[in-house]
Amino acid sequence: GQQVMQIPQYQHVQEGEDFTTYCNSSTTLSNIQWYKQRPGGHPVFLIQLVKSGEVKKQKRLTFQFGEAKKNSSLHITATQTTDVGTYFCAGFPYNTGNQFYFGTGTSLTVIP
Amino acid sequence: SAVISQKPSRDICQRGTSLTIQCQVDSQVTMMFWYRQQPGQSLTLIATANQGSEATYESGFVIDKFPISRPNLTFSTLTVSNMSPEDSSIYLCSVAGQGHNYGYTFGSGTRLTVV
Numbered sequence: 001g002q003q004v005m006q007i008p009q010y011q012h013v014q015e016g017e018d019f020t021t022y023c024n025s026s027t028t029l030s031n032i033q034w035y036k037q038r039p040g041g042h043p044v045f046l047i048q049l050v051k052s053g054e055v056k057k058q059k060r061l062t063f064q065f066g067e068a069k070k071n072s073s074l075h076i077t078a079t080q081t082t083d084v085g086t087y088f089c090a091g092f093p094y095n096t097g098n099q100f101y102f103g104t105g106t107s108l109t110v111i112p
Numbered sequence: 113s114a115v116i117s118q119k120p121s122r123d124i125c126q127r128g129t130s131l132t133i134q135c136q137v138d139s140q141v142t143m144m145f146w147y148r149q150q151p152g153q154s155l156t157l158i159a160t161a162n163q164g165s166e167a168t169y170e171s172g173f174v175i176d177k178f179p180i181s182r183p184n185l186t187f188s189t190l191t192v193s194n195m196s197p198e199d200s201s202i203y204l205c206s207v208a209g210q211g212h213n214y215g216y217t218f219g220s221g222t223r224l225t226v227v
Contacts, residue, residue, distance in 0.1 A: 033214070033215055033216075035215075035216075041220075041221075042219065042220050042221045043155065043204075043216075043217040043218050045113075045209065045215025045216060046208070046215075047215075048214050054114060070166075087155070088154060090216075099157075102154045102155045102156075103154065103214055104154050105153075105154050107152075
């Protein structure tokens with residue numbers, strides 16, 4: 001079946017350090033989305049990537065979609081305590097309508 | 113993006129009882145989605161609720177256990193029936209983004225504890 005894996009599962013960083021989470025799909029994706037879930041909160045949409053090799057930036061966050069459209073990454077530069085939370089990718093395979101699959105998530109802890 | 117009101121936000125229930133979770137959206141949407149998120153885990157889709165037709169359930173979830181209603185385009189309920197401690201989880205509803213925002217919007221979640 002469809003699988004979307006993320007690594008690492010957990011990451012602890014000192015404030016100011018960079019952070020990267022990687023998302024890998026077992027199948028080619030039409031697009032991928034990223035979500036952030038704060039502790040005790042619900043997932044909040046961050047961004048969508050559609051094109052092969054696409055790179056998008058939101059302030060300190062950089063999102064990439066792989067050339068083969070099977071992997072993606074989220075990189076945070078100079079983490080802040082407000083970045084704490086779990087980051088999920090959500091992959092949309094081709095020909096499945098609105099069906100998509102959440103990745104396993106990466107929990108980020110930022111140590112002040 | 114849509115705004116979703118979900119309630120209750122949390123509940124503690126006795127095993128064998130049922131709990132109905134409600135989601136109200138501030139705009140009309142074709143599909144609403146119900147998810148379960150077990151502690152420290154990712155989100156698992158339970159079912160997709162379409163107005164005017166039966167919900168579509170994912171593998172491992174059945175209508176008898178998780179009946180869903182979708183009486184109109186802005187409202188849906190999920191019932192967790194005959195609960196056991198294994199049903200303790202966070203339940204979330206969601207709708208697809210509209211317009212230029214293609215992201216999904218989630219309700220604030222219902223934290224269910226079954227004792």
